[in-house]
Amino acid sequence: MNLILSGTAGAAAQAGAASGVQSLTWLLVGLPLLGAFVLMVGGRRTDRWGHWLAVLLSWAAFVIGAAVFLSVLGEPASERVSVQHLFSWVPAGAFSAEAALRVDTLSLTFVLLVTFVGSLIHVYSVAYMAADPDRRRFFAYLNLFVAAMLLLVLADNYLLLYVGWEGVGLASYLLIGFWNHNPSYAAAAKKAFVANRVGDIGLALAIASMFLVFGGVDFDTVLGGAQQDGLQYQGWMTFIGLMLLLGACGKSAQVPLQSWLGDAMAGPTPVSALIHAATMVTAGVYLVVRSGAVYQAAPTAALIVVIVGALSLLFGAIVASAKDDMKKVLAGSTMSQVGYMMLAAGLGPVGYAFAIFHLVTHGFFKAGMFLGAGSVMHGMDDVVDLRRFGDLARTMRITWLTFGAGWLSIIGFPFLSGFWSKDAIIEAAFVGEGWRPWVFGSVAMLAAGLTAFYASRMFFMMFHGRKRWDTGAHPHEAPPLMTVPMIVLALGSVFLGGVLTIGGAFVNWLTPVVGEAAEEEPVLSVPVITAITLALVAIGALWAWRQYAASDVPVVQPRGSLATVAARRDLFQDDVNEAVFMRPGQYLTRSLVFADTKGVDGAVGGIAGMVAGTAGWLRKFQTGFVRSYAASMLVGVVVLLGALVVVR
Amino acid sequence: MSVIAAAAADFQAPDIDWGALAPVIAVLGAAVLGVILEALLPRRLRNVAQIGLALAALVVSLVLLSVLWAKPPVSVGTVGPAGAVGRLTQGMNLSIMVDRPALFLQASIVVVSLLAVLTMVERSRDADPFTPQGSAVPGSDFENASRQAGLVQTEVLPLLLLAVSGMMVFTAAGDLLTLFVALELLSLPLYILCGLARRRRLLSQEASLKYFLLGSFGSALFLFGAALLYGATATVNLAAMSQVLQSGAPLLVVTGVVLVLAGLLFKVGAVPFHAWTPDVYTGAPTPITGFMAAATKIAAFGALLRVLFYGLAPLQDTWQPVLVIVAVATMVVGSVVAIVQADIKRMLAYSSIAHAGFILTALVAVQEAGISSTLFYVLAYGFTTLGAFAVVALVRERDARNNITGEATHLSQWAGLGRRSPVLAGVFTLFMLAMAGIPLTSGFTAKFAVFSAAVSAGYAWLAVVGVVASAAAVFFYIRVIVLMYFSEPAADATTVVAGRPFTAAAVALGAVATILLGVVPAPVLELARTAATAPFGG
Known part of the structure; x- marks a missing residue:
């Protein structure tokens, strides 16, 4: 009976309260939510203009996010944290939770990524979904997703974060099953739902434990408490850390809750690009980085985060190397790349900034690749089998170029975005003492080679080699509404990493949240690491060239070795x-x-x-x-x- | 002359605070005015005039009540010279007590009566729930002629206002005689109203007669009890009685208490004084049934509160066992027998018996929580049951020529209603869920309040019986929902009439109140609590 919503909206004047343009932060969540509401309640009446409303509101959120970003940029680094209190949300005796939004450099990074990439994908979807009778509903869900994701990253306490967490889960479920008249797509949605539910139980237990230990669930109480008395509650910290990790594994498709991501490709391709590549699946990384103080007080939990990251890294890369379904290759790749981030996040302060850095660059190049895949599907009548493509470079110039930019970026071609972020993670993995740097560093390095192999394999099978199309296929370039977002993302894939590396800009930007990392030298010298990594990448790419561009690719899947069969079956995860x-x-x-x-x-x-x-x-x-x-x-x-x- | 002069010198004019009586007088005056208008106005004007007058009187009364709420005047008029009973102190011989509980109850009665008026004023073709000529023999040529002449029984509204004013006094009566007068004032118009159904008139007249006979019996029991109490205490005044009864209760008093309680429990519809309820609720015109189920219940529980918690408070140990027995019997019989009913009005009648039992569990708790939870429950239940009966009035049968005829009250006729009229079925579902006590409806808040009152008074086992009974009761509420949504539609003879703006408004208001009292009950609960903190004369 006490759980009665009370209080008034509006920013309360408190220390560190948001002011000026920052007090508009709530609109970041509010505008897309309004869009979702209007489109869902408005029904068929909004069919004609609904998608444009969704696009408009998404861009409006980006503009507000950018304005907040600029105003935060104008402040000294130590003052780049502010909290906007909206209303007293759950005042229940000893327990209370505010509806409050936290604007700091970490949340703003996500805000910009989500709204910018999200808005581009909104634009792309207008054309991609043009023929779908339910396009309005699709855009309602997309807007719902943006609102929930922004709530997730802006929340000032774990309970509000949980609301956003469930919100993105809901949007993901609705969008995976968007074409739910196909039973296998509906089953895929259900699978994602169940796997996420397992993770969500972990997050819920973690939040409950936080309240038990610290008497509160807001970031200041929990993280401040963990920093101060963490060692005293080592057992609790380890439990909380592991439960948070369970939640992160569910959302980010990491071992052992990875099984849903491949099937989630049943959703429309823009969804795969936005939710299952660029943003939602990285929420787990956000959670771990945000809860850094907990992991610092629980080294065991942090080690398990690294192990989970490393396992997922290899798992995803191996699966991606064997799949013939274009989108499933990308799904495996996403799992693998998120594994990189998770690995970095588990390393502690030395890796936090790089985890988020890779998350941002990955958001661009992976979204670009997915949109490219969507463009190919658009031109090839929804075929996704890599063995039925080949030689598309001629007919789909722009897609070829933009996908190529994503490809070069993901394999870590020197001086492209992916190179900077991945290289930093590999270097960080080599930092430490004892057996760990050697094991994790080698895994990260080996995975770079595997990445080069599967990404190149995919690229060559799509755009080069012999034409293997179905008779009657007429590949053609997509309309500008689709190609322009692809071009923008490609530019980001090429240049963003380099720009953000200049003078350590991105790392410095995140310092107020993730803390200063002590300067430590990797166990191998940096040029050696870079050289070995590049060599592995070159070997992987050349091997793929030999197999899939220089020689003929059979249209029917060959039997393959035992390892290939296992990888095709997702390493027997479902079994x-x-x-x-x-x-x-x-x-x-x-x-x-x-x-x-x-x-x-x-x-x-x-x-x-x-x-x-x-x-x-x-x-x-x-x-x-x-x-x-x-x-x-x-x-x-x-x-x-x-x-x-x-x-x- | 000298005798008269002496008498006049002896006679002390009662000191009456007219302001405190104004809300009642507004309604009572409008009723009298309505009767006069009925005689003077030409036929075509009567309808509009009566509707306007009734609504205006109730609104004015409500406004006056809210004015009084801020500072309730307690002393309202005295009967006889002060000190007629030796041991009385100043201010103890009040016959009407306008205190906060009375004001809360009166306002509740007025509000649900406003909704009830809305359900009674449909006059379009086939919509009028009342017979064109009450005095006509059912099925006679005279009745047919009246119907063809389009006669309208506009006296319904003045009768209703009379009943309302009786109920308002009923909740505020400070002595047993005023209580009895109010009881008759509210009952007599209801007897008549019950017999005015447009269709199934024989059933309606039978209901009216049964109600009259049994009501008279109940009144007689009450009067007998009042006489015994007067014999034992030498006063009919509740305040004085409570003083006298401090010194113990002889058998005479106990007998009187049981008889007075029997009279009041009859109006509430508690077992074993419930037998009239199903027959009368079924036979009466549906808007009248709704009005009785809502307003009469509020008034009767108000009177019970005042008699038990104020006049007979010293005898708590005597009447508490009676109440416990009656509460258990009422909850069980109401919930269980409702399960086998096949007629929707009859089912709702048994449901109202069960609800009376739930409220009685709160009366067992002689403390603030008992009062406030009763006040909240009767109001919440009033809205819900009025809305439910209003919906029943909209579901009709069709004859072979596709004319709309009487109400389709058999449950089988409600099958598949959810597909034909999703909105109506949805609202009715809401009412059913509220009666079942599902959270986020007023029913849950109300049940929670009465059961927690019983628990805090040490009657946890009674609350358990209540919860078990409501669990059994959920069956027949949910059955209607299942029937409406998951059954194949019944024969095409059932139809939902459209174009009934007044009834629709009443249903909508009832639904809104049901949701509001479930989602944000705090303001009304707070009012009820305020009333309970300074009860009866305080």
């Missing part, structure tokens, strides 16, 4: 899940159902029968005769009176 979780779960539910029908239902049925019998007996007294009614009243009075007299 493992089925054997370990699904089957025992089914036995459990079956036995529960049995107990329910025999035991509980029997009891319920018996009681119901008894009640009905009683009712049948009682209704006999409702004879309709006034005389018997009056008699019953009289008898009632006498009985009551008699009872009283006896009791006295």
Whole structure:
């Protein structure tokens, strides 16, 4: 009964409160949410102009985000944190949670990434979804996603973050199953939902534990507490860290909750670009980086984060190397690249900035590649089989160029965006003592080679080699509404990393949130690391060239080696899940159902029968005769009176 | 002359605070004015005049009540010279007590009556729920002629206002005689109103007669009890009585208490004084049923509160067991028998019996929480049940020539209603959920309040019985929902009439109140709590 919303909207004047243009932060969440509301409630009436409204509101959010960014940029580094209190959200006795938004350099980085890439993808979708009768609904979900994602990154406490967390999960579920008339797509949505639910339980447990330990769930209380008394509560910190990691694994498709991402490609391709590549799947990295103080107080949990990252890195890269479905290659690649970020985030302050840096550059080049894939699907009648492409470079010039920019960036071609961010992570992985730098550094380096192989394989199979199209295919370039966002993202894939590296701009920008990293030398010298990495990349790319561009690619999938077969089956992830979780779960539910029908239902049925019998007996007294009614009243009075007299 | 002069010298003019009585007088005056208008106005003007007068009187009354709320005057008029009963102190011989509980209850009655008026004023073809000529023999030529002449029974509204003013006094009566007068004032118009249904008139007249006979019986029991109490305490005044009863309760008093309670519990519809409820609720015109279920219940519980918590407060140990027995019997019988009903009005009648039982659990708790939760419950239930009966009035049968005829009250006729009229079925679903006590509806807040009052008074087991009974009751509420949404539509004979703006407004207001009292109950709960902190004369 105490959970009554109260309080008034509007920024309360408090220390460090947002002022000026920063007080408009709530519009970042509010505008896309308004769009989603209007499009959903407006229904078919908004069919004609709804998508443009969504595009407009998304860009408006970007403009506000940029304005807030500029105003924060004008402040000294130490004052780049402000909190905007909206209203008292859950005032419940000892527990209270504010609806408050936190503007700092970390959240602003996400705001800019989400609104900019998101808006580009909105524009792209206008053309991509033009023929879909439900385009309005699609845009409603997209706007809902943007609002939820911004709430996730702007929230000032874990509970509000959880709202955004569930919001993006909902949007993701709705969009994966957007074409839910196809049962396998609906199943994919359900799979994503279930896997995320497992992770969300972790996040919920983490939040509850935070309240138990620190008596609050806002960032200042929890992270400040972890920094001060973390060592005292080492056991709790490890538990919280692991539970947060479980949540992050669900959302970011990391081992062991990775299985949903490949199937999530059932959603429309712009969705894959925005949600399942550029933004939502990186929310787990955000969570770990944001909760850095917890992991610093729990080295075991941090180590497990690194291990999970490294495993996912290899897992995704291996799967991506064997798939023939273009979008599933990209899905494996996303899992692998998020693994890079997770690995970096687990390394501690030395890796936080690089994790976020790679997250940003990945947001550009991976979104660009997905949009390129969408453009190819657009030109090739929704074919996704790499073996049916080939030689598209001639007919789809712009797609070829923009996809090429993403390709070079992801493999870490020198001086492109991906090179700067990935190289930094590999170097950071080599920092430390004992066996760890050697193991994690080597994994990161090896994965760079694998990345070069699968990305090149994909690129060559799509754009080079022999024409392997279906008869009747007429590949053509996409309309400008689609190509312009691709070009913008390609420019980002090429230059953004370099620009942000100048003078350590990005790392300095994030310092107020993630803290200063102590200067430590990697166990190998930096030029050696770079040289080995580049050599591995070159080997991977050349191997792919030999196999898939210089020689002929069979149109029918060859049997392949045992390793290839395993990778094609996602390293048996679904078989493992089925054997370990699904089957025992089914036995459990079956036995529960049995107990329910025999035991509980029997009891319920018996009681119901008894009640009905009683009712049948009682209704006999409702004879309709006034005389018997009056008699019953009289008898009632006498009985009551008699009872009283006896009791006295 | 000298005798008269002496009598006049002895006679002390009662000291009456007219301002405090103004809300009642507004309604009562409008009722009297309505009767006069009925006689004077030409036929075509009567309808509009009566509707306007009734609505205006109720609104004015509500405004006056809200003015009084700020500073309730307690002393309103005295009966007989002060000190007629020796041990009385100043201010203890009040016959009408306008205190905060009275004001809350009166306002509740006026508000639900406003909604009830809206359900009664549909006059378009087939919509009028009342017979064109109450005095006509059912099925006679005279009745047909009246119908063809398009006669309208506009006396309904003055009768309703009379009943409302009786109810308002009922909740504020400071002595047993005023209570009895108010009881008759509210009952007599209802007896008549019950017999005025347009269709199934025999059933309606039977209901009216049954209600009259049994009501008279109940009144007689009450009067007998009042007489016994007067015999034992030498006063009919509740305040004085509570003083006298401090010294103990002889058998005479106990008998009187049980008889007075029987009279009041009859109006509430509690077991074993409930037998009239299903028959009368089924036979009466549906808007009248809704009005009785809502307003009469508020008034009767108000009177029970005042008699038990004020006049008979010293005898708590005597009447508490009676109330406990009655509460349990009422909850169980109401919930259980409702399960086997096949007629929607009859089911709602048993449901109202069950709800009376739930409220009685709060009365067992003799403390503030008992008062405030009762006040909240009767208001919340009033809105819901009025809305539900208003919906029932909209679901009709069709005859072979596609004319709209009587109400389709058999449950089977409601099958598949959700597909034909999603909005109406949705609203009715809301009312059913509220009656079942599902969270975010007023029903949940109300049930939570009464059961927690019982628990805090040490009657946890009674609350458990209440919860079990409401769990059983959920069955028949949900069954209607299942029927509306998940069954194949019944024969095409059922139809939902459209173009009934007044009824629709009443349904909408009832629905809004049901949601508001469930989602943001705090303001009204706070009002109820304020009323309960300074109860009865305080």
